[in-house]
Amino acid sequence: MAQSTGVKKKITIRDIAQMANVSVATVSYVINGKEGVGAETRARIQSIIDQTGFTRNINSRRLIENRSYNICLLIRPSSSPFQDLFYYEVMQGLLETCQQAGYNLIFCHLERDESERFIMPRTVANRDCDGIAIFQDIDHQFLTELKETGVPVVLVDNHSIPHNTDCIRVDNRLLCLRATNYLISQGHKRIGFLGNANLPDFYNASFQGYFDALAAAKMPLNPAWILSEAKDEQKAFADMNHLLSASRLPTSFVCSNDHLAIGAMKAVKAYGMHIPADMSFIGIDDIVLSRYVEPALTTLKIDKVKLGSVAGNLLLKAIDSPGSKGEAHTLEMNEIVERQSIKRLS
Amino acid sequence: MAQSTGVKKKITIRDIAQMANVSVATVSYVINGKEGVGAETRARIQSIIDQTGFTRNINSRRLIENRSYNICLLIRPSSSPFQDLFYYEVMQGLLETCQQAGYNLIFCHLERDESERFIMPRTVANRDCDGIAIFQDIDHQFLTELKETGVPVVLVDNHSIPHNTDCIRVDNRLLCLRATNYLISQGHKRIGFLGNANLPDFYNASFQGYFDALAAAKMPLNPAWILSEAKDEQKAFADMNHLLSASRLPTSFVCSNDHLAIGAMKAVKAYGMHIPADMSFIGIDDIVLSRYVEPALTTLKIDKVKLGSVAGNLLLKAIDSPGSKGEAHTLEMNEIVERQSIKRLS
DNA sequence: ATGAAAGCGCTAACAT
DNA sequence: ATGTTAGCGCTTTCAT
Numbered sequence A, B: 001m002a003q004s005t006g007v008k009k010k011i012t013i014r015d016i017a018q019m020a021n022v023s024v025a026t027v028s029y030v031i032n033g034k035e036g037v038g039a040e041t042r043a044r045i046q047s048i049i050d051q052t053g054f055t056r057n058i059n060s061r062r063l064i065e066n067r068s069y070n071i072c073l074l075i076r077p078s079s080s081p082f083q084d085l086f087y088y089e090v091m092q093g094l095l096e097t098c099q100q101a102g103y104n105l106i107f108c109h110l111e112r113d114e115s116e117r118f119i120m121p122r123t124v125a126n127r128d129c130d131g132i133a134i135f136q137d138i139d140h141q142f143l144t145e146l147k148e149t150g151v152p153v154v155l156v157d158n159h160s161i162p163h164n165t166d167c168i169r170v171d172n173r174l175l176c177l178r179a180t181n182y183l184i185s186q187g188h189k190r191i192g193f194l195g196n197a198n199l200p201d202f203y204n205a206s207f208q209g210y211f212d213a214l215a216a217a218k219m220p221l222n223p224a225w226i227l228s229e230a231k232d233e234q235k236a237f238a239d240m241n242h243l244l245s246a247s248r249l250p251t252s253f254v255c256s257n258d259h260l261a262i263g264a265m266k267a268v269k270a271y272g273m274h275i276p277a278d279m280s281f282i283g284i285d286d287i288v289l290s291r292y293v294e295p296a297l298t299t300l301k302i303d304k305v306k307l308g309s310v311a312g313n314l315l316l317k318a319i320d321s322p323g324s325k326g327e328a329h330t331l332e333m334n335e336i337v338e339r340q341s342i343k344r345l346s
Numbered sequence C: 001a002t003g004a005a006a007g008c009g010c011t012a013a014c015a016t
Numbered sequence D: 001a002t003g004t005t006a007g008c009g010c011t012t013t014c015a016t
Helices: A013-020 A024-031 A039-052 A058-065 A085-100 A140-148 A172-185 A200-216 A233-243 A258-270 A304-320 B013-020 B024-031 B039-052 B058-065 B085-100 B140-148 B172-185 B200-216 B233-243 B258-270 B304-320
Strands: A070-075 A104-109 A131-135 A153-156 A166-170 A191-194 A252-255 A280-285 A298-301 A328-331 A335-337 B070-075 B104-109 B131-135 B153-156 B166-170 B191-194 B252-255 B280-285 B298-301 B328-331 B335-337
Touching: A013 A024, A013 A039, A024 A039, A058 B058, A070 A085, A085 A104, A085 A131, A085 A258, A085 A304, A085 B104, A104 B085, A104 B104, A131 A304, A140 A153, A153 A304, A166 A304, A172 A191, A172 A200, A172 A252, A172 A280, A172 A298, A191 A200, A191 A233, A191 A258, A233 A258, A252 A258, A258 A280, A304 A328, B013 B024, B013 B039, B024 B039, B070 B085, B085 B104, B085 B131, B085 B258, B085 B304, B131 B304, B140 B153, B153 B304, B166 B304, B172 B191, B172 B200, B172 B252, B172 B280, B172 B298, B191 B200, B191 B233, B191 B258, B233 B258, B252 B258, B258 B280, B304 B328
Parallel strands: A070 A104, A070 A131, A131 A153, A153 A166, A166 A328, A191 A252, A252 A280, A280 A298, B070 B104, B070 B131, B131 B153, B153 B166, B166 B328, B191 B252, B252 B280, B280 B298
Antiparallel strands: A298 A335, B298 B335
């Protein structure tokens, strides 16, 4: 036996039984609060348990119950809570909820094989988790494989909606619509859009919100003011930088998330222009950085921690009701955090 | 049996044995690469294993080997990787290392009882971890209790050094000395110090570095320029704000970490002064925020990810060598990241 | 070279 | 009301 750790031997249910002069079954009944133990015996056993600080061997329970009491967060570079400050906060909510319910949260980096397909991670292959959480969209093929294991899956902040799958998301169209409307309410008539077409569903929803807001206000849309290739901060910087040489610039930009807004703002400042005097910006998310950049970014706040905790609860529910279908949920988000990146016109 | 999840039944070693027409023992030998199985039999069994994608039930192994394959990170609010961006990066390194070695990283919030003493967390009480990591200092009493469980402990970024305990840290005195020297090399003669006396060992080390640098340069130390109560960004802001009304100000500040520097810089800017024109700042850590504040903060970089990975490796080593003593390690850190918060004088 | 069987710590069905 | 015992899936010792 590989008693390879120096860990002190824990007291077992057998020890307790011996000390109380009863069988292990009786102790088990007491532990599990079952009927059929005399009041006196129960008290005696309980007091021994309390004195010794005995707790059941969790691995034995895992084996018997065929559960791991682990929940696995599958991580890809593009939506890693260790890279992206948005998912960083989502993770907090998820963790909190799992802990409360007595589950561990396990992190698992998703890797690809030679043909670029995701490899089933050890934690899932071994059934070392009772539930799986994934941030953002995941390809359909892999999701299917995942679901075939029978382990419940929840998608968080996904843009496309797979069938019969639990997911929790925000309405990106609505968020962008509100952001655009806010700019309009501040007197802006020339409004640009900065989005990330690498995530088509995300892009389409965001753009649609922007589009609808302009349409409702009967404002024309200038294609030259649409930056659609901004996949990250650096690219947002580069694209904005390029746009700045154009003759006629918008007075403001709606950005589909804060990271992009921050990259674009950096370009504007580097170009020698001033924010919000020369150009205004509104973002979406309210990540930590947005408070620290200068000027501080006005943004639509998403309750990221809540997103994570709802995800956790969906998973817990699914774990306790095997065979349940899974459905899409949308979180209402409607808080605007007004900071210094927007100038009120006229 | 509480087959409470909808998880598909996994194939067992018994199934493999049956399919191969051998005993479970033989299959076990093959799995574990042991001697005593005929080449042909071995090949036959292996091919069945490959075809079926069989993997051993991890919970069974956990039970037999009396290990959890979990490593637990004990979290307190003051050094939470979910609050403090320094520990956020340390955690990344720790996680990476644990994963590589086949361990899960479990997060566990440390709680206190009525008399303010730490409660032994479930994960540790249940021996549901093979190793424990703690960020920053932990009180001696609780550390002793922890070590009595026999589970190896590693301290990360601690300031005081407990006996016979693995820990990995940086030399805060040296870091502060170098930061101060850098300011001196830039022509600064009036240098203030911003530190956090809530962490006495940390404060003393940092201050000593500052002190030694000034002494070596034969520069006088002005007590009015020592801000010692800055326990967080807000307090650093307040304290700096208060200092600014003084008649004679230093031309620069050494801050014992970036978070404090950022708070202080905010106060200076709010006061209408300019950085670095009117006052220069140097921080220590190089957290993400430092790149984003304006002006971007010049700072001594600490390789936080490395700190975490070294911690992980110390733990792995301790797990594999029960009864080993544990000792203090210091990481050499000597990289200065020059940004825009320092003005060269004369 | 291979198999039978005990046992890791616990639960639960079945006896008494 | 309490005890006996057969597993959960695997490793390992001891037979053969």
